[in-house]
Amino acid sequence: MKIPSAALKKLKQAAGEENVLTDAVSLSLYAYDCSLSRTRPDALINVPNQKAVAPILRILQEYAVPFVPRASATNHAGSCAALNGGAVLNLTRLNRILQINTQEGFAVVEPGAVGGDLQDALAPLGFFYAPDPASERVCTLGGNLAQNASGARCMKYGGTIDHVLEADFILPDGRPLHFSRRDGGPDFIGLLAGSEGTLGVITRMKVKILPAAKHIKTFLVTFPSLAHSVQTVSDLAAKGVIPRCVEAMDQNTTRAVEEFARSxxxxxxxxxxILELDGTPAQIASDEKQLEEICLKNQALKFIPAKNEAERQKLWFGRRAAYAAMARLAPNVMVGDGTVPRSELPRALAKVRRILDDNNIYASLLFHAGDGNFHPQIVFDERNKPDAVRVTRALKEILQACVDCGGTISGEHGVGVEKRAVMAYQYDKPTLDLFTRIKRAADPKNIANPLKLIPLAYAEKARPQQPLSAAAQQLADNIRTRREARVPCTVTGANTRLKTAAEHPLSARPLNQILDIDKTNYTVTAGAGVTLAELAQALGRENVYSILPEKGKGTLGGAFASGCLPGFYPHVLGVEALLPDGSYVRYGGKLMKNAAGYNLARLFAGSQGTLGLVTQLTFKIFAKPVPKAPELPFQPAPANALWRAVKAQLDPEDLFPPLTGGARV
Incomplete structure (x- = not known):
């Protein structure tokens, strides 16, 4: 859209005249990211400081000018393309590391701070920041949160979503919000992770930092096939060996990397x-023994430990150079980002290889094997239009194959515009409707990075919804009946945490089945009405462990939705829930990473029965005992502006009230 001259005048007053650019060169330089999307904005605003963000957004809101928050633009999904024109907000000047506190284990940074710069600042202090995207020397920490980026260490330490403690955030209308993991209520930091700037602008982050491992050992292991290598990863999980990193490459990747990086x-x-262990020398020695045994059992050809730090860094330099190595082979590289349950990796990779062969496409395969997240890197020349069409079609087929294997179209790169249409292949209409309502709640004028994430005209294209269980269907009918009669739906399970004296509560206790204990993917799927005691007994019989208290009271749904066990949130991989209108939504599953759409697991975590009824959870378990999540007292959480807006979208009649007093939502 053309930006009105009155708006440009006000923007120059808010940001400084020299920081609002409309010349052709500036606009062209900010018309693309690492994807194929090319769309010029109408203005470039170099945001000078944090204080300028809210005034700028208020002006854009006043004139309904769309905007795209952007920093290094290293994403591969078209998330930074200004599809409706408008303004690009360049946040790279907000690049300060404001504080490092090693005693309490955190750093405070601006969103434009580069990940590698934080690592450099932490290293002399004996600390590190766990998320490590391959592009950490370029990508920014705010962008990492917006895309929920992760990297090689994700299997052991988790992604960006798990390491942000607090965030300052500006809604599209200019209202500032502060989110903290110490707050009650939904995990809004988790909701921001992967939101790609569609809900507002991140202006400051407090991130968790960890003491650097004093002992690290890295191994290069070769195999006769990809199938043998990924089976090794499954076997490691079954033995309870959780490496610091597990990275896999096929022959096309290794040859390209070796020609480029000589690693x-x-x-x-x-x-x-490439496998890496950290811990005490005794732990490493024990894990190394099991590691070598499992690799040899899977027909490993070579098992080579790095002899020193120089050799270790050389191995990792090659992995980080994989994209650059492939970029030398053709003008363009299209990078995929599918994730499947670990057990499905062999089948998914066979499908991918067949798609590439059928389309006569040259590509490399590399992946975070421990997370089931793989990246096909397809080389081609976009100037050859038939070639570009063929590659785009093949990547769509690859993403659909991931979904067919129980996976997702994005593990860490996001959706943007490049994968937007395939969202309808992954999600059913009620779930896409919920994504739309979340977007509308935060951004009613649809100016924050519009036309991203949510597919257009998805009603007829969306995946058909699977039937509900008999118990869930009965609850859905109950909710609809109550809604028609305007009868409140006070949600409860065993009524041990979300205590209520309501005369006719809406109980999740009928959802009391443990549906699956999967010792291949190390996940459990269970109804929200299962008690923690029942769950502990079932896990004990299978000799597996969870982070949930073994002698805890109440139900699984209560532990998740009450806000009393926030340490459990990172372990929840999938959620199913009934909304206040009786519709049913499904998100995630047996996959370790999902960056496709708004993270509904984090939205319902700690929601205290105000946004609907959680019916089912899928969460991680382990082969060895793990520390238990500490339980906090139940505390009604005061609602922030985003919670109120989401609540109004989902429950306009306010029939799902907050419990035990506290502020009305």
């Missing part, structure tokens, strides 16, 4: 793993 990768290997 010592055997060019004749059909597949290789």
């Amino acid at each position: 010592g990768y055997p060019a004749d290997a059909q597949a290789l793993l």
Whole structure:
């Protein structure tokens, strides 16, 4: 859209005249990211400081000018393309590391701070920041949260979503919000993770930092096939060995990397793993023994430990150079980002290879094997239009194959515009409707990075919804009946945390089945009405462990929705829930990462029965005992502006009231 001259005048007053640019060169330079999307904005605003963000957004809101928050633009999904024109907000000047506190284990940063710069600042202090995207020397910490980026260490330490403690955030209308993991209520930091700037602008983050491992050992292992390498990863999980990193490459990748980076990768290997252990010397020695045994059982050809730090860094330099190595082979590289349950990796990779062969496409495969997240890197020349069309079609088929294998179209790169249409292949209409309502709640004028994430005209294209269980269907009918009669739906399970004296509460106790204990993917799927005691007994019989208290009271749904066990949130991989209108939504599953759409697991975590009724959860379990999540006292949480807006979208009649007093939502 053309920005009105009156708006440009006000923007120059708010940001400084020199920081609002409309010349052709500036607009062209900010018309693309690492995807194929090319769309020029109508203005570039170099945001000078944090204080300028809210006034700028208020002006854009006043004139209904769309905007795209942007920093290094290293994403591969078209998230930074200004599809409706408008303004690009360049946040790269907000790049300060404001505070490092090693005693309490946190750093405070601006969104434009580069991840590698934070690592450099922490290293002399004996600390590190766990998320490590391959592009950390370029990508920014705010962008990492917006895309929910992760990296090689995700299997052991988790992604960006798990390491942000607080965030300052500006809604599209200019209202500032502060989110903290110490707050009650939904995990809004988790909701921001992967939101791609569609809900507002991140202006400051407090991130968790960890003491650097004093002992690290890295291994290069080669295999006769990718199938052998990924089976090794499943076997490691079954033995309870959780490496610091597990990275896999096929032969196309290793050959390209070796020609470029000279990292010592055997060019004749059909597949290789880079495995890394950290911990005490005794822990490493014990894990190394099991590691070697499992690799050899899976026909490993070479098992080579790095002899020193220089060799270790050389191995990792090659992995980080994989994209650059492929970029030398053709003018363009299209990068995929599918994730499947670990058990489905062999089947998914076979499908991918068949798609590439059928389309006569040259590509490399590399992946975070421990998370089931793989990246096909397809080389081509976009100037050859038939070639570009063929590659785009093949990538769509690859993403659909991931969904067919129980996976997702994005593990860490996001959706943007490049994968937007395939969202309808992954999600059913009620779930896409919920994404739309979340967007509308935060951004009613649809100016914050519009036309991203949510597919257009999805009603007829969306995946058909699977039937509900008999118990869930009965609850859905009950909710609709109550809604028609304007009868409140006070949600409860065993009534141990969300205590209520309501005469006719809406109880999740009928949802009392443990549906699956999967010792291949190390997940459990259970109804929200299962008690923690029942769950502990079932896990004990299978000799597996969870972070939930073994002698805890109440139900699984209560532990999740009450806000009393926030340490459980990062372990929840999938959620199903009934909304206040009786519709049913499904998100996630047996996959370790999902960056496709708004994170509904984090929205319902701690929601205290105000946004609907959680019916089912899928969460991680372990082969060895793990520390239990500490339980906090139930505390009604005061609602922030975003919670109120989401609540109004989902429950306009306010029939799902907050419990035990506290501020009305």
